Amino acid sequence: METTQCLIIGSGPAGYTAGIYLARAGVEHMLVEGALAGGQLTQTTTIENFPGFAEGISGFELMEAMRNQAKRLGTPMQSAIIKSIDLSNRPFVATLDTGDTIAADTVIVATGASPKYLGLDDERKYAGMGVSACATCDGFFYRKKTVAVVGGGDTACEEAQYLSSLCAKVYMIVRKDHLRATEAMQQRIAERENIEVLYNTNAVGLYGNNGVEGAHLVRFMGTDREERFDLPIDGFFLAIGHTPNTSFLNGQLELDASGYIITQAPTTATNVPGVFAAGDVADPRYRQAITAAASGARAAIDVKDFLQ
Ligand code: FAD
Numbered sequence: 119m120e121t122t123q124c125l126i127i128g129s130g131p132a133g134y135t136a137g138i139y140l141a142r143a144g145v146e147h148m149l150v151e152g153a154l155a156g157g158q159l160t161q162t163t164t165i166e167n168f169p170g171f172a173e174g175i176s177g178f179e180l181m182e183a184m185r186n187q188a189k190r191l192g193t194p195m196q197s198a199i200i201k202s203i204d205l206s207n208r209p210f211v212a213t214l215d216t217g218d219t220i221a222a223d224t225v226i227v228a229t230g231a232s233p234k235y236l237g238l239d240d241e242r243k244y245a246g247m248g249v250s251a252c253a254t255c256d257g258f259f260y261r262k263k264t265v266a267v268v269g270g271g272d273t274a275c276e277e278a279q280y281l282s283s284l285c286a287k288v289y290m291i292v293r294k295d296h297l298r299a300t301e302a303m304q305q306r307i308a309e310r311e312n313i314e315v316l317y318n319t320n321a322v323g324l325y326g327n328n329g330v331e332g333a334h335l336v337r338f339m340g341t342d343r344e345e346r347f348d349l350p351i352d353g354f355f356l357a358i359g360h361t362p363n364t365s366f367l368n369g370q371l372e373l374d375a376s377g378y379i380i381t382q383a384p385t386t387a388t389n390v391p392g393v394f395a396a397g398d399v400a401d402p403r404y405r406q407a408i409t410a411a412a413s414g415a416r417a418a419i420d421v422k423d424f425l426q
Pocket of ligand 1 (some may be wrong): 120127128129130131132133150151152153154155156157158159161162164165166167168176198199200203228229230231233250251252255256396397398399405406407408410411
C-alpha cells in the first residue's frame with residue numbers, strides 16, 4: 119500500500135491547482151487523474167474567459183499547461199480511477215481500479231460535475247459545434263444569433279436570461295406545460311421580449327452541415343396532437359442539470375439535495391475532518407475553470423493548515 123499526506127482525486131483545474139499549491143508548500147501528496155485526464159475542459163474548443171491568454175487558448179492546451187506546471191513543481195500523478203474510499207478512520211484508504219490502495223492523511227475531492235445531456239446522438243455529433251452545456255462559457259460565441267435552451271428549471275431560466283442579453287433570440291424548449299422555476303424567475307423570463315418559451319416540446323435531433331443550423335422538435339410527443347417541426351437555431355444549450363461525481367464516496371460525505379458536496383464556508387472542509395472538496399463537485403453555482411482552480415488553491419491551503 120502506498121502512503122501519502124494528501125491524496126488529490128481528480129485532474130481538472132481544481133485538482134492540478136491543488137497539486138501546484140501542495141508541491142510549493144512542501145506537503146507530500148499524490149494526484150489520481152481519473153478517466154478524463156485534464157477534466158472537462160479537454161472536451162471543449164477555445165477558452166476565452168480564463169485570465170492570462172489574450173487570444174484565448176484551447177481547452178486541451180490549457181489543461182496540458184496546468185498538468186506540466188504541477189509535474190514540474192513535483193506533483194506525482196497516477197492514471198487510475200478511485201473505485202472506493204474508506205473515510206471512517208484516518209489514514210483514509212482509497213482503492214484504485216488497478217486494485218492498488220493508497221493510505222492518505224488527508225483527501226481533496228476534485229472530481230467535478232458532469233453536465234446532463236438528453237442522450238441524442240446529435241449532441242455528440244455537434245459537440246463544440248453548436249452544442250453547449252454552459253451559457254457563461256459559450257454564450258459569447260452566439261452574440262446576435264438565435265439559440266435554444268433546453269430545460270424548464272431555475273438553471274435553464276438563468277441560462278436563458280444570460281443568453282438573452284447577448285443573443286438576438288432565445289427559445290426555451292420545455293417538456294412540460296409550465297416552468298419549474300420560482301415565480302420570480304418566471305416573471306423575469308416573461309419580461310424578456312427576446313425569450314420565447316416552447317412548452318410541451320421535446321428536442322429529438324439537430325441538423326446542419328457546418329455545425330448546428332437547427333433542431334428537430336416534437337410538440338405533444340406521444341399524443342394524438344403530436345406535431346413535428348424544425349426550429350432554425352445557431353446554438354443548442356443544455357440546462358437540465360449536472361451530476362456531481364461522488365458515487366465512489368458511497369454516501370460518506372454530506373451532500374446537498376442535488377448531490378453536491380457540502381463544504382463549510384469559507385473553507386473547503388467537508389463534514390469529515392481531513393477531507394476537503396474543491397471545484398465543481400462542491401459548487402452548484404459558479405462551475406467555471408477559474409473558480410475551480412481557485413478552490414483547488416483554497417483546499418491545498420486548508421490541507422496544509424489541517425496537517426499543521
Ligand atoms: P473537472 O474539470 O470536471 O475534472 C474532474 C476530474 O475528476 C477529471 O479529471 C476526472 O477524470 C476526475 N475524476 C472523476 N471521478 C474520478 C474518480 N472516481 N477517480 C479519480 N478521478 C476522478 N469553464 C470556463 O471557465 N470556461 C469555459 O469556456 C468553459 N467551457 C466549458 C465547455 C464545456 C463543454 C464544459 C462541459 C465545461 C466548460 N467549462 C468552462 C466548465 C469547466 O470545464 C469546469 O468548471 C471545470 O472543468 C471544473 O473543474 P474541476 O477541476 O472541478 O472538475
